[in-house]
Amino acid sequence: MALIDKVPGELKLHIGGLFTLRRKEALKEANITHVLSVLRFTPDEKLFNSFRHMVVEVDDVEDENLLQHFPSTNNFIQDGLDGGGGVLVHCAMGKSRSATVVIAFLMAKYHISPSEALAQLRQARPMCEPNSGFMEQLSIYYQMQTPENVEENPVYQRWVYQREVELSRACGQAPEAEKIRFEDEHADSQKQADFELRCRKCRRTLAMSQFLVDHKPRTFQSDQTEIQTPPAGASLCAHYFVDPLSWMRPELEQGKLDGRLECPKCKTNVGKYAWQGMKCSCNEWVVPAISISKSRIDEVKSRTGVGADVAGIRRPPAALASPNRGPGTQNL
Structure with missing residues (x-):
């Protein structure tokens, strides 16, 4: 393995580490015109005088948000390739950060999965190994179908929200009010719910069925080391766990770690929440936990053609303004 490696294929795309920049002959031989630096450092301007240079200042840690930079790094790489020259992507060792950026580019260009792109890259540079946080971000990027605008994508926004909640949990605090994501305000108004609570x-x-948080009852081990599972048809869960919903706003924005949830109409206690998580009656931890008690609600099959307005769930502003709303759209 050289200090600079060409990504397999027809592209003049190369990957390396920081010391690659001092291999002037190798850079000249590869006709490098664009250099993308993916690390925090103070660049020696003399090294970059003959290149178009872009710096993405990130650390090689799992909680670093590299996903937000994929569209701009993809554009920089593509511009370099379109100009007929070679592109070098480097970090400190040419192992994690630079590999992640190259993988994201290959995914977007060839519509391949993270694992396929990584396998292609490792043909030239076997040491490439994005950290687990970056691999998760590549998976999310793939789930989003590699959009040109990442930050406006609902999948990305939900991921950022979950990171904020996790950070708050680590600090022993509830998330800041303005950072709580009320899912019914971002929902697809055309998606039909299977049932209502x-x-x-x-x-x-x-709540509507699309706002339920799935969790599976945990299997457990008896003294005889036999794996036990619930009897067929048995339901061990006494709660429905749901995403934050707009009717919960007055309670969830108080900044408390946990508390009760009351029906906004009759003020009956219908559930509870705990940002630090809670253990379900099925023995599974749910984090964060916003629960509605099954003993306080009825599950009702949604009526055909009825949208979220009818269910008393807030729809996105665009949906509320639609001129095509049919009869019977008052909240229950």
Whole structure:
């Protein structure tokens, strides 16, 4: 393995470490015209006088947000290739950060998965190994279908929100009010819910099926080391866990770590929340945990053609302004 390695294929795309920049003959031989530096450092301007240079200042740590930079790094690489020259992507060792950026570019250009792009890259540079946080971000990028605008994508926004919640948990605090993501305000208004959760006392709809958080009851081991599972058809969960919803705003924005949830119509206690998480009756931890008690609600099959307005769930502003809303759109 050389200090500078060409990515397999027809592209004049290369990857290396920091010391690659001092290999002037190798850079000249590869006709490098663009250099993308993916690390925090103070560059020696003399090294970059003959190149177009871009710096993405990130550390090689799992919680670093490199995903937000993929569109700009992709554009820089493509501009260099379109100009007929070679492009060098480097970090400190040419192992994690630079590999992640090259993988993101290959994914977007060839519509391949992170694992496929990594396998291609390792043909030239076997040491490439993005850290686990970067691999997660590449998977999210793939899930989003490598959009040109990452930050406006709902999948990215939800991921950022989850990171904020995790950071708050680590500090022993509730997330800041303005950073709580109320999922019904971002929902696809065209998506039909399978069922609704209604307050048993006043019949006010509290949640739609698409806002439920899935979790699987944990299997456990007996003294005889036999794996036990719940009996067929048995439901061990006494709660529905849901995403934050707009009717919870007055309670969740108070900045408390945990508390009760009341039906906004009849004020009946219908659930509870704990940003630090809680253990479900099925023995599974849910973090963060926003729960609605099954004993306080009824599950009702959604009516055909009825949108989120009918369920009493807030729809996005564009959907609310739609001139095509049919009859029967009052909140319950």
